[in-house]
Amino acid sequence: MNSHFVGIAELVETPPVAVVVDVMRAFTVAAWAFAQGAEKIVLAESLDEALALKAAHPAWVALKDGPPAPGFDVVNSPGLLRSVDLGGRTVVQKTTAGTVGALAVKEASLVLCASFVVAEATARLLRTRECDDVTFVVTGEGGRADEDLACAQYIARRATEAGTDAAEFLRRAAGSTAAAELTQGVRQGVHPDDVALCLELDRFPFAVVATLEGSLMVLRPCVAPSPNDETSI
Template identity: 35%
Template sequence: MKIQIIQGNDHQLEDADVNVVIDVIRAFTVAHYAFINGANEIILVGTVDEAFRLKETYVDYLLAGEVDGLPIKGFDLDNSPVHIQQADLQGKSLIQKTTNGVKAALHSLNAKHILVTGFSNAKTTAEYIKNRIMKENSDPSIHIIASHPTDDDDLACAEYIAGLLNNTCGSAGDVVKRIEASRAAQKFYDPNNPEFLREDIDWCIQELPSDFVMKVRVHERIPVIERVSV
């Protein structure tokens, strides 16, 4: 199998069999908890204006996300794992806009299989690729995209997934340490930034047992994350 790790959210990728897009802090950790809490699907959008336009069509969908990490005026939900796991999402669907993860996913749609994950679902995602996708294609081309363009949190998770796929995996504990030490995490520990919850990082570094992965499909030119059983 051919694995390439790419860092950033504004890339141009060659076609691949599998694209895995990572956002640990916090977009795809939020998406993971949204599905755990009963969400049906998550539409991905690149701008706030696009989110509001889609809301006019999908009136029952909840707007979720952030700009520069902060809540968006007029959105129903922010980008906090703490808040999302407290929300009643049973049977509901979301429209998600974020700075890094969603943007990276929208630049990664040219693959047969498109998966998104944070650290919380990284191991399950790697196992899905090995146990399901590689049964169809024993030598797939795989891009693993660490969506934060400069920081170590997503890169640590990308290298962890690559190691799981190559059977050369380091410890999950080392990944957790890198996430906690990343620049992206520091504002969550700063009491002068109360809008960023320290507890969010606690949720981002939990590796959860899971029976599903998050796959993106494009329906009528709209990218949608769906829950797919493993």
């Protein structure tokens, strides 16, 4: 598998397969939303679009980065989201980096939204689909966020070498600027457990697949077949 690692601004054309990585915290939060029962996640281009979608669908749950704000139900924090019942709900998500990265590759034939909590499931799906050429979009810090790059590199390695040890990749993520800012309270809308939750390797058994449904980019969980089971769920 040929792997390419780029920032959002470096995307000059739509890749055939894209893995969009946001560890702290968009796609850790997305995975938690599905674990809390969400049916799907709709990615919004802007805060205004998120609010417009919420207004058009009052039962939907609007989620954003930073502190709570009028019109939004929850914030982009796994520690805060894990106590929210999202059974059967649709979540509208708008974040600073992760959702922007996913929308930038919305025309790709396969788009996966990844973090450490779904790393193995993501790698397994890449193997199952026999993806030969994969572009990893490193969303944080203009493509330089070490937590995102470390996760991307781990998934790329794991997709071809099942015995890859995650320890060094997790260590890099734990020492990243984003981890420090979350721990020190530089960012708002944070729970004290957020960093630890973002570093829980393979917490969930599903990958997160993004597809265009009409004009909307929609995330849904997807369980790739295990090595002994070729039946997709």
